Amino acid sequence: MLQQVNGHGSGSAAHGGESLREDLQEFLGGEAPLQQLDDLTKVNPVTLETVLRCLQAQYMADTFYTNAGCTLVAMNPFKPVPQLYSPELMQEYHAASQPQTLKPHIFTVGEQTYRNVKSLMEPVNQSIVVSGESGAGKTWTSRCLMKFYAVVAASPTSWESHKVAQRIEQRILNSNPVMEAFGNACTLRNNNSSRFGKFIQLQLNGAQQMTGAAVQTYLLEKTRVACQAPSERNFHIFYQIYKGAHAEERVRWCLPEGATFSWLPHPERTLEEDCFEVTREAMLHLGIDAPTQNNIFQALAGLLHLGNTQFADSGNEAQPCPLVDDAQCSVGTSALLLGLPEDHLLETLRIRTIRAGRGRQVFRKPCSQAECDTRRDCLAKLVYARLFDWLVSVINSSICAAPDSWTTFIGLLDVYGFESFPNNSLEQLCINYANEKLQQHFVAHYLRAQQEEYAVEGLEWSFVSYQDNQPCLDLIEGSPVSICSLINEECRLNRPSSAAQLQTRIESALTGRPRLGRDRLSPEPNFIVLHYAGPVRYRTAGLVEKNKDPVPPELTRLLQQSQDPLLKVLFPADPEEKSQEEPSGQNRAPVLTVVSKFKASLEQLLQVLHGTTPHYIRCIKPNSQAQAQIFHREEVLSQLEACGLVETIHISAAGFPIRVSHRNFVERYELLRRLRPATTLRRHGPCPDGGRSERPPCTEPATLQGLLQEILHALPAPLHCGRTKVFMTNSTLELLERARAQVLEQCARHIQRGWRRHRCRTQARRRRAAVLIQAAVRSWLARKHVRRLHAAATVIKRAWREWRIRMAFLASEELDGVEEKHSSQAPCSPSSSPLPLAQTRLQGAITRLWPLGLALANAAVGVHGFQRKLVVFACLQLPVGSPRSCAIQTAQEQAGVLSIRALPQGSIRFHCRKSPLRYADTCPGPSPDSVTGFNQILLERHRPGHV
Numbered sequence: 001m002l003q004q005v006n007g008h009g010s011g012s013a014a015h016g017g018e019s020l021r022e023d024l025q026e027f028l029g030g031e032a033p034l035q036q037l038d039d040l041t042k043v044n045p046v047t048l049e050t051v052l053r054c055l056q057a058q059y060m061a062d063t064f065y066t067n068a069g070c071t072l073v074a075m076n077p078f079k080p081v082p083q084l085y086s087p088e089l090m091q092e093y094h095a096a097s098q099p100q101t102l103k104p105h106i107f108t109v110g111e112q113t114y115r116n117v118k119s120l121m122e123p124v125n126q127s128i129v130v131s132g133e134s135g136a137g138k139t140w141t142s143r144c145l146m147k148f149y150a151v152v153a154a155s156p157t158s159w160e161s162h163k164v165a166q167r168i169e170q171r172i173l174n175s176n177p178v179m180e181a182f183g184n185a186c187t188l189r190n191n192n193s194s195r196f197g198k199f200i201q202l203q204l205n206g207a208q209q210m211t212g213a214a215v216q217t218y219l220l221e222k223t224r225v226a227c228q229a230p231s232e233r234n235f236h237i238f239y240q241i242y243k244g245a246h247a248e249e250r251v252r253w254c255l256p257e258g259a260t261f262s263w264l265p266h267p268e269r270t271l272e273e274d275c276f277e278v279t280r281e282a283m284l285h286l287g288i289d290a291p292t293q294n295n296i297f298q299a300l301a302g303l304l305h306l307g308n309t310q311f312a313d314s315g316n317e318a319q320p321c322p323l324v325d326d327a328q329c330s331v332g333t334s335a336l337l338l339g340l341p342e343d344h345l346l347e348t349l350r351i352r353t354i355r356a357g358r359g360r361q362v363f364r365k366p367c368s369q370a371e372c373d374t375r376r377d378c379l380a381k382l383v384y385a386r387l388f389d390w391l392v393s394v395i396n397s398s399i400c401a402a403p404d405s406w407t408t409f410i411g412l413l414d415v416y417g418f419e420s421f422p423n424n425s426l427e428q429l430c431i432n433y434a435n436e437k438l439q440q441h442f443v444a445h446y447l448r449a450q451q452e453e454y455a456v457e458g459l460e461w462s463f464v465s466y467q468d469n470q471p472c473l474d475l476i477e478g479s480p481v482s483i484c485s486l487i488n489e490e491c492r493l494n495r496p497s498s499a500a501q502l503q504t505r506i507e508s509a510l511t512g513r514p515r516l517g518r519d520r521l522s523p524e525p526n527f528i529v530l531h532y533a534g535p536v537r538y539r540t541a542g543l544v545e546k547n548k549d550p551v552p553p554e555l556t557r558l559l560q561q562s563q564d565p566l567l568k569v570l571f572p573a574d575p576e577e578k579s580q581e582e583p584s585g586q587n588r589a590p591v592l593t594v595v596s597k598f599k600a601s602l603e604q605l606l607q608v609l610h611g612t613t614p615h616y617i618r619c620i621k622p623n624s625q626a627q628a629q630i631f632h633r634e635e636v637l638s639q640l641e642a643c644g645l646v647e648t649i650h651i652s653a654a655g656f657p658i659r660v661s662h663r664n665f666v667e668r669y670e671l672l673r674r675l676r677p678a679t680t681l682r683r684h685g686p687c688p689d690g691g692r693s694e695r696p697p698c699t700e701p702a703t704l705q706g707l708l709q710e711i712l713h714a715l716p717a718p719l720h721c722g723r724t725k726v727f728m729t730n731s732t733l734e735l736l737e738r739a740r741a742q743v744l745e746q747c748a749r750h751i752q753r754g755w756r757r758h759r760c761r762t763q764a765r766r767r768r769a770a771v772l773i774q775a776a777v778r779s780w781l782a783r784k785h786v787r788r789l790h791a792a793a794t795v796i797k798r799a800w801r802e803w804r805i806r807m808a809f810l811a812s813e814e815l816d817g818v819e820e821k822h823s824s825q826a827p828c829s830p831s832s833s834p835l836p837l838a839q840t841r842l843q844g845a846i847t848r849l850w851p852l853g854l855a856l857a858n859a860a861v862g863v864h865g866f867q868r869k870l871v872v873f874a875c876l877q878l879p880v881g882s883p884r885s886c887a888i889q890t891a892q893e894q895a896g897v898l899s900i901r902a903l904p905q906g907s908i909r910f911h912c913r914k915s916p917l918r919y920a921d922t923c924p925g926p927s928p929d930s931v932t933g934f935n936q937i938l939l940e941r942h943r944p945g946h947v
């Protein structure tokens with residue numbers, strides 16, 4: 001979804017994809033940043049990646065609790081956060097009207113369980129399953145919850161009952177250091193690792209006050225007493241007595257300073273859990289007095305000395321194994337401390353007694369060196385396991401209320417998480433089997449919670465199909481054949497069996513089972529179980545022996561003969577036990593194997609859990625170095641897988657992992673209404689109420705519902721609309737996003753198209769306007785020019801008219817003078833008769849028009865040469881064919897005003913000359929002095945300096 005298809009997109013494409021993802025993230029996740037989300041199921045979409053990112057953001061922001069649906073995820077801060085567990089905060093959660101609205105916290109879970117008990121709604125009893133890997137904080141969480149109940153479940157009114165409750169609470173809290181001292185050890189993963197499972201039942205009376213408690217333990221890792229993995233330690237209590245004993249006690253327990261014990265590795269490491277005084281104090285409060293304590297520690301010191309009892313190889317089967325150098329001393333001390341006769345102890349460790357035959361004859365057989373070691377270890381494990389169980393029973397008797405004094409309970413299950421090591425054996429098989437069972441219980445509960453949410457939203461549950469882990473459980477515990485039944489059968493047959501044989505049996509009997517496999521590359525016989533949290537390879541070697549957990553009857557008999565008061569209590573001489581340990585051939589009691597015992601107690605536990613309302617707290621260890629503020633994604637991821645959170649996510653994905661409120665949905669997908677008109681076929685899922693109601697009841701405004709319905713009609717994919725949310729799968733979201741992108745693209749195209757059209761129109765309009773302006777300017781300029789021309793022409797015309805009038809006047813004056821003189825001088829003869837009338841008119845016309853003609857004839861452009869002459873002739877109305885009667889002289893090649901000389905004395909004679917201005921330059925002729933009359937005027941006008 002929303003990923004680049006080829007993964008080779010350009011930088012900008014990648015950037016675009018990133019921004020789209022962020023955009024979608026914002027839409028799905030709402031406005032809240034990851035570190036402020038109070039529920040992992042609110043990360044949208046619910047994927048491992050988003051869940052991891054959210055957890056990391058929260059851890060870095062010092063937020064250690066968050067919800068994951070019906071589970072509380074608790075991250076180990078690995079640093080003291082006192083304000084997180086203060087009594088004030090406990091009171092705040094207790095007093096809150098709705099604790100769920102406060103920040104996620106274990107106190108929310110505590111308060112919720114407490115209120116559920118108060119409400120008396122079935123099932124009234126509550127249980128809190130605290131799981132997680134070693135060092136994740138399970139014991140811490142359980143402890144905090146106990147403190148919380150001690151505060152809130154105390155009676156505020158009655159002083160007497162308050163005192164009782166306080167005493168009980170104190171005892172319950174005191175049981176922790178004692179159980180941790182005897183049941184916890186420093187491992188590679190956790191300095192204070194609980195090596196047993198525990199279910200604490202906090203008992204409440206009718207007024208919801210704590211009146212007592214009961215502890216049930218599971219599968220103590222007793223092998224640790226005699227065998228510690230490299231870099232790991234024995235149970236804390238051994239180090240406490242070794243380091244914390246007083247001088248006098250050291251003498252009594254034979255623990256001199258600096259003594260070395262093979263079962264006490266790494267005594268130099270000092271842990272805060274090594275505080276002996278705290279354990280003693282707590283034991284005292286639980287009613288274990290000082291002599292009993294002394295007795296216990298003395299027995300434990302005896303076990304330490306027993307560990308130093310080393311055997312050598314006898315080299316002869318008929319001879320018991322000799323002891324190594326200092327071992328004799330160790331055996332003596334051990335026997336002393338355990339109240340046993342030394343020689344009897346030594347004999348029991350080295351010689352096996354076999355009863356056989358009809359007469360139950362006793363045969364004595366010296367053991368091999370390995371058998372001696374096994375018997376020694378077995379003795380230590382037996383004593384320690386019985387001591388632990390006795391302690392639990394003492395604690396129970398101290399804190400347990402009378403059966404009629406309590407009515408309800410809150411159970412706290414501090415259970416070891418799923419385990420997978422390079423070498424896994426029966427312990428891991430049991431632990432993982434228990435985790436499979438609890439996971440099934442959790443899944444059933446989670447699915448129920450989901451179902452409830454869907455029901456509230458009006459959806460049908462049938463959409464979700466989920467394959468649970470039943471096939472895996474069938475493989476481990478099913479009938480008639482399963483891994484457990486095969487291992488138990490091997491024990492019952494009591495025959496020597498090899499690891500390879502067991503592997504072949506498992507493979508052949510369980511062939512075809514989907515959850516079974518084998519590591520063919522491993523040289524050791526093995527089988528693989530595909531657990532919900534991942535595959536685990538189990539070695540078959542030693543499996544049957546561990547399951548049998550054989551306790552040689554001689555060892556029990558020996559311990560029953562102990563003079564030590566504590567061992568007398570731990571190993572009472574019980575005739576029934578005796579008959580069980582030494583079964584006769586015919587009526588053998590069923591062999592109680594480790595697996596069968598574990599299975600029985602697990603079923604009992606699950607029965608208790610089934611009768612309660614479960615709550616889940618998943619503890620997560622952010623890093624294996626126990627460092628604050630360090631978050632290792634890979635480690636957290638494997639824990640999320642192991643504690644079933646990933647499974648939860650998958651279940652979530654099987655349903656509708658994406659839930660969006662109506663408002664958010666409408667805001668984002670409103671534009672999908674454009675996609676297509678409402679189809680006749682309703683493609684989306686049924687409306688709430690199974691489609692019975694026309695419109696789901698909703699508190700939102702009607703318009704929102706209307707819009708929602710419109711969108712749902714137009715959608716290309718089916719999706720399910722609840723009362724307040726829209727539910728969809730990842731693929732549906734993908735489809736919706738694609739459709740949205742399509743619509744957005746369409747919109748973008750529309751916008752582009754509109755913009756381009758707008759731009760073209762604007763450009764065209766501008767062009768038209770420019771043309772208009774240009775035309776206007778040009779016309780204005782033209783008009784202006786014409787006006788100027790016109791004004792100039794008017795001026796010229798006026799000047800011309802003035803000039804013409806003046807000329808006409810001058811000419812007429814001049815002509816008049818000449819005429820008068822001529823007529824007065826000339827004799828009157830017939831040949832010189834007066835001009836006829838026509839000639840007179842011609843003369844008038846010539847007198848009027850000749851300047852125009854001359855001007856035209858002498859214009860710089862237009863007619864040339866002969867044409868010009870013709871024009872002059874025409875304007876003067878001279879006969880073209882009488883060249884002698886008139887001679888025209890023009891300066892045709894030159895522009896300018898010509899002077900005109902007219903001497904109409906009997907004959908018409910015009911003398912055209914160039915302007916007098918240029919006269920002197922161009923042609924020689926009469927000097928300006930000889931010019932008279934009209935010529936004189938012209939000359940005057942063109943003379944330089946004339947104004």
Ligand code: ADP
Pocket residue numbers: 076077078079080081132133134135136137138139140141190192193194619
């Ligand atoms: P588990 O029982 O799961 O093996 P623990 O409860 O013993 O783990 O926790 C391991 C260590 O982590 C504790 O000893 C403590 O130092 C630290 N721790 C766990 N939870 C918290 C917490 N809420 N605040 C501070 N430290 C914690």
Ligand code: MG
Pocket residue numbers: 138139140192193194
């Ligand atoms: Mg623990």
